[in-house]
Amino acid sequence: MLVLGGTAEARALADTLTARGHHVTTSLAGRTRDPRLPAGEVRTGGFGGAEGLATALRHVDLLVDATHPFAERMSDHAAQAATTTGTPWVVLRRPGWTEGSGDRWVRVPTTSAAAGALGDAGSVFLAIGRQGVHHFAALEQVRLVRAIEPPDVLPPRAHLILQRGPFALDDERALLAEHRIDTIVAKDSGGATEAKLVAAREAGVVVVLVDRPAPPGGARTVPDVDTAVEWVENTPN
Incomplete structure (x- = not known):
């Protein structure tokens, strides 16, 4: 097979x-x-x-x-x-993931729609992998990009972290605090990468979630x- x-x-x-x-x-x-x-x-x-x-x-x-x-x-x-x-x-x-009590999710249909939904967000963490980062290339509020491989382009003020998940909850908490993140952009991939969503809920961080x-x-x-x-x-x- x-x-x-x-x-x-x-x-x-x-x-x-x-x-x-x-x-x-x-x-x-x-x-x-x-x-x-x-x-x-x-x-x-x-x-x-x-x-x-x-x-x-x-x-x-x-x-x-x-x-x-x-x-x-x-x-x-x-x-x-x-x-x-x-x-x-x-x-x-x-x-996929299910929104729970305390979550502040904004669901969008596409990655490009996620870029348009950021508005005046102050400090954004892109947790979408390398593909799709180009939609955010001109956005100065993107401060953190995490992927396994480097994306083709980076937003002008973004710090790139090359790591492979899944990630521990304590590490996700520390990452959000260190970079003063108030918005996460993620894909509704499901599975074991949900620690960032738990950390976001605890910290009151908005999650712009791209529907699969x-x-x-x-x-x-x-x-x-x-x-x-x-x-x-x-x-x-």
Whole structure:
């Protein structure tokens, strides 16, 4: 089977399925240096769009799209290729975050909309990774950018931190206090990176949260690795 990876869930799925005797190939986009590799075979780099992925699927029994919730283009290509080839496929997506008591969230549909929603925010922390930072390139209120890899551009007064999550709650508290952050921009990725949201709630910091795109039309979606393993082992191929 082919797992479109790049997430902790994709690694866990490949590890579990390989341990259970399945032949798994995980595909990584190759944008991150020194990625954490899963068990089984690993290929790096794109397929050449939906057509190229369809060609690859002719040698595959099952497809699991376990890409990042914001990897919209790759998910669209997966849907097109699976439909073209008749390959059984499923989307593994961890649930998004739910606003709780004390949260000060502003939901927006896109990263560019997040930039427009900042208004007169005083000190902004971009916690969106490297992609999308260009939408904020002219905004002087952005004081902190955190990503695994450097973005192509930085806002003029921004300090760049290159780190890989997840991050401890105490570290997130300290980061907000050190840089006097009053607004965080984040993507609704879900999962274990929620410590910044807890720290924001405690400090009364506003969170501009970018909504995740919907899965492709016709997709069957599962929320966790165990359910994905069950789907794999109960799907004829």
